[in-house]
Amino acid sequence: MAAALGGDLAAYGHLVRRHAPIAKRMAVLWGAADDADDVVQEALIRAYAALGRFRPGEEFRPWLLTIVRHQTLNTLRSRGRRSAREAAAAAWPVGDVADEALDELRRDRLLDAVRRLPDGVREVVVCRYLLELSESETAATLALRPGTVKSRLHRGLARLREEVADG
Amino acid sequence: MAEQSPLEADLLRAGRTLDIEPVRDALTEDVLAAIAGSAPAHRRAPRWWNWLRARRHRLVTALIVALLLLAALTPPVRAAVLQWLRIGGVLITTGSIPAGTNTTTAPFPSSLPGSRQVTLDEVRVLVDFPVGVPAALGPPSRVTLSADDRVVGMDWTVDGRAVHLDQFDGSLSYAFLKRSWSELTPTDVAGADAAWLPEAHEVAYVDRTGIERRETARLSGPSLVWQPLLAGGRTTARLEGFDTLDAARRVAESLA
Numbered sequence: 001m002a003a004a005l006g007g008d009l010a011a012y013g014h015l016v017r018r019h020a021p022i023a024k025r026m027a028v029l030w031g032a033a034d035d036a037d038d039v040v041q042e043a044l045i046r047a048y049a050a051l052g053r054f055r056p057g058e059e060f061r062p063w064l065l066t067i068v069r070h071q072t073l074n075t076l077r078s079r080g081r082r083s084a085r086e087a088a089a090a091a092w093p094v095g096d097v098a099d100e101a102l103d104e105l106r107r108d109r110l111l112d113a114v115r116r117l118p119d120g121v122r123e124v125v126v127c128r129y130l131l132e133l134s135e136s137e138t139a140a141t142l143a144l145r146p147g148t149v150k151s152r153l154h155r156g157l158a159r160l161r162e163e164v165a166d167g
Numbered sequence: 168m169a170e171q172s173p174l175e176a177d178l179l180r181a182g183r184t185l186d187i188e189p190v191r192d193a194l195t196e197d198v199l200a201a202i203a204g205s206a207p208a209h210r211r212a213p214r215w216w217n218w219l220r221a222r223r224h225r226l227v228t229a230l231i232v233a234l235l236l237l238a239a240l241t242p243p244v245r246a247a248v249l250q251w252l253r254i255g256g257v258l259i260t261t262g263s264i265p266a267g268t269n270t271t272t273a274p275f276p277s278s279l280p281g282s283r284q285v286t287l288d289e290v291r292v293l294v295d296f297p298v299g300v301p302a303a304l305g306p307p308s309r310v311t312l313s314a315d316d317r318v319v320g321m322d323w324t325v326d327g328r329a330v331h332l333d334q335f336d337g338s339l340s341y342a343f344l345k346r347s348w349s350e351l352t353p354t355d356v357a358g359a360d361a362a363w364l365p366e367a368h369e370v371a372y373v374d375r376t377g378i379e380r381r382e383t384a385r386l387s388g389p390s391l392v393w394q395p396l397l398a399g400g401r402t403t404a405r406l407e408g409f410d411t412l413d414a415a416r417r418v419a420e421s422l423a
Contacts (some may be wrong), residue, residue, distance in 0.1 A: 022189075093187060
């Protein structure tokens with residue numbers, strides 16, 4: 001029994017190391033800001049406790065990200081509605097643009113436009129392009145049907161195209 | 168992605184300029200400590216168990232207690248964790264070896280049944296993934312290719328001991344199943360995720376359709392699984408024949 005649990009912990013530690021970066025990225029993009037590390041830690045502890053509900057054959061990443069998203073939203077809610085709204089509206093931390101194909105101005109305008117998308121559409125766009133999940137991972141993470149993901153992506157891209165084209 | 172619009176490409180580029188700090192160093196330890204400190208939910212004594220305990224003098228026989236205790240301790244956690252533990256094309260899973268399988272008779276070094284001997288130059292033409300050779304071991308004494316042209320095997324004799332290396336493209340589906348192991352050390356080889364199984368365990372081949380080929384099952388000694396990056400392509404490799412992680416890693420890192 002002790003050996004079995006030891007094996008569990010080693011295996012789980014492996015999963016934590018592997019998935020913590022994308023979990024943190026999600027927490028930050030969903031507005032957790034300075035609480036992102038705590039959100040990730042809490043989500044990983046909860047995920048372990050919830051292992052019994054994991055269905056064999058399911059992918060781990062979207063399953064974990066679902067928990068991270070809930071944990072982030074809970075944290076924001078516990079901060080109070082106003083500070084939650086402020087956190088969600090705060091700009092994402094950006095670095096330099098090393099790529100010549102994209103200038104800083106367009107980058108900022110694009111990310112701004114993504115943040116202003118309606119919640120449902122924004123979440124799908126962020127999962128797909130900023131977390132770089134596949135469409136099916138996006139669907140699993142947000143508990144949406146694949147068709148819904150497709151249509152929201154389509155809508156989101158159309159809206160972004162409009163917003164960044166003028167001006 | 169098949170067709171990517173300029174806008175989608177810009178979104179991906181914009182995302183890659185996000186500056187998100189890595190999680191703090193101690194996070195993994197903190198998570199594991201929290202888990203180890205509080206037993207997972209299903210292992211906590213359920214309410215009915217406490218109820219029974221409080222009234223144990225009323226219980227008819229000790230046998231009932233024993234049976235209930237057994238039920239309360241069945242660990243589904245291990246099964247669930249391992250469900251996900253996949254390094255490239257190797258799935259490291261739990262479970263006992265199915266009855267009626269003789270896993271000790273397969274000789275080692277062992278290539279997959281039906282595999283044929285080829286030369287290094289031939290194999291590089293026959294498979295469409297990059298095949299490396301560990302510089303630390305030099306040219307292999309034997310190169311084999313599985314009947315389905317999917318797994319390249321190489322053998323050496325190092326200090327009188329057999330060393331075997333399998334390489335394949337593990338990006339689409341997994342090809343090996345490792346089972347019935349007791350210890351696992353997560354590690355890395357040249358920066359890529361890797362797993363070291365320090366004790367004997369079962370290894371079986373899974374064909375392209377996902378069917379486990381029980382006839383290929385055999386007992387593997389300690390082995391290292393990792394995903395080498397060769398000529399721009401990421402493949403999966405498993406190395407068997409070394410007793411220590413250090414020795415195995417040294418060879419793994421010399422794969423080129």
